Amino acid sequence: MHSPALSFSSLALCLLHAYATPHRPTLDIPPSNATVSISRFITANLTAVKELHTLVQPILPGRDTLTLPIYSFLVQHGSRKLLFDAGIRKDPLNLAPSLATLFTNGQFSPAAMDKDIFDVLKEAGIASSSIETVIWSHLHFDHIGDMSKFPNSTSLVIGSATDTSTYPSNPNASLLESDLAGRNVIRIDFAKSTLKINDLQAVDYFGDGSFYLVNTPGHVPGHLTALARVTANPPSFILLAGDTFHHPGQARPRPSLQANFPCPAHLVAGAGKHVSTDYFFSSGSHDGAFDIQSRAEPLLRIADGADSFWADPVVAAVSLEKVARWDAADNVLVLIAHDLTLVANLTGLSQNSGLSGLPYHPRTLNGWKKEGWKRNTVWNFIDYEGPAWIFSPLG
Numbered sequence: 001m002h003s004p005a006l007s008f009s010s011l012a013l014c015l016l017h018a019y020a021t022p023h024r025p026t027l028d029i030p031p032s033n034a035t036v037s038i039s040r041f042i043t044a045n046l047t048a049v050k051e052l053h054t055l056v057q058p059i060l061p062g063r064d065t066l067t068l069p070i071y072s073f074l075v076q077h078g079s080r081k082l083l084f085d086a087g088i089r090k091d092p093l094n095l096a097p098s099l100a101t102l103f104t105n106g107q108f109s110p111a112a113m114d115k116d117i118f119d120v121l122k123e124a125g126i127a128s129s130s131i132e133t134v135i136w137s138h139l140h141f142d143h144i145g146d147m148s149k150f151p152n153s154t155s156l157v158i159g160s161a162t163d164t165s166t167y168p169s170n171p172n173a174s175l176l177e178s179d180l181a182g183r184n185v186i187r188i189d190f191a192k193s194t195l196k197i198n199d200l201q202a203v204d205y206f207g208d209g210s211f212y213l214v215n216t217p218g219h220v221p222g223h224l225t226a227l228a229r230v231t232a233n234p235p236s237f238i239l240l241a242g243d244t245f246h247h248p249g250q251a252r253p254r255p256s257l258q259a260n261f262p263c264p265a266h267l268v269a270g271a272g273k274h275v276s277t278d279y280f281f282s283s284g285s286h287d288g289a290f291d292i293q294s295r296a297e298p299l300l301r302i303a304d305g306a307d308s309f310w311a312d313p314v315v316a317a318v319s320l321e322k323v324a325r326w327d328a329a330d331n332v333l334v335l336i337a338h339d340l341t342l343v344a345n346l347t348g349l350s351q352n353s354g355l356s357g358l359p360y361h362p363r364t365l366n367g368w369k370k371e372g373w374k375r376n377t378v379w380n381f382i383d384y385e386g387p388a389w390i391f392s393p394l395g
Ligand SMILES: *[C@@H]1O[C@H](CO)[C@@H](O)[C@H](O)[C@H]1NC(C)=O
Pocket: 031, 032, 033
């Protein structure tokens, strides 16, 4: 009776062995020695109150609420400064009516929005007039900020498929006239570019190989990400991944991630005890003991139910699959816009492993590889004691 199970696990072992040598996908990134510097701000936390199922599946009983920190990234190219995403405005009730309702009806709690990107820039001593360009990964309310607070000299970069209709001419619009008024709006036309990186259309933003905008459709039309070269020799990168996923478990684990960054033993043991085998399968799991090491695909998927927050879950899943190849690579750090496991000074993990989140501005993230920051954070999501744990029913 046991032999079929045994041959399944030996197959799994063979598959694991095939991945045992450090694995790096063909990144197809053209060579360059030009780099940018990346640092990160947190502007606020958004709490998805009983709405996590619109982003993530499966949702286990009692696990439908999650805190989503909102990060913005400062990109510095010599003296030129860009922002990748502008967070959320402090007064979400003044969003376009189609979005303000998300706050009045309680789907999102507007708690802890006492600061916006202008406040954190000011605290950092950065004049908003020194921001040459704001790049929106997409037009959702937690990424567009309040552009009317930027001087008109700050330009706006958006993906070509972005819907720039505004309220009130379009009563359902996500944008207000003040989001675009008086500003140079630059649409990135990926269809015109012949460059492909990791099988994704890309544009070399500065023309020197330091910073690529990458077409990652699916979340909403026009969703884009940015690949920054942060060290030249050896080359290492940061992918500003926007909302290609919302919970790290939508990209992890993958066999190549396990090969490059083996799951720490205490988290393998913790997952064995706590991940519910009623909801999650892996070939090496037995008798209610979950085996994370033989899990062949990410634990979570993109929500594709009727009330999904994703415009096109099928297209989004393809973008996510490609981004997750980067997430597994040893020389790319993938930073989504709302990763709760990466807040600075993250506490509550089951074992203190030194740095457990990532620092904010003014520290740059460029040295992540040398500092071992990916190794120290990439498995935080599967920590039973950690804040992003959603892998067993609650109570
Ligand atoms: C980068 O710099 C190295 C060392 O100076 C040089 O050998 C190489 O040709 C440069 N690569 C590019 C693409 O400029």
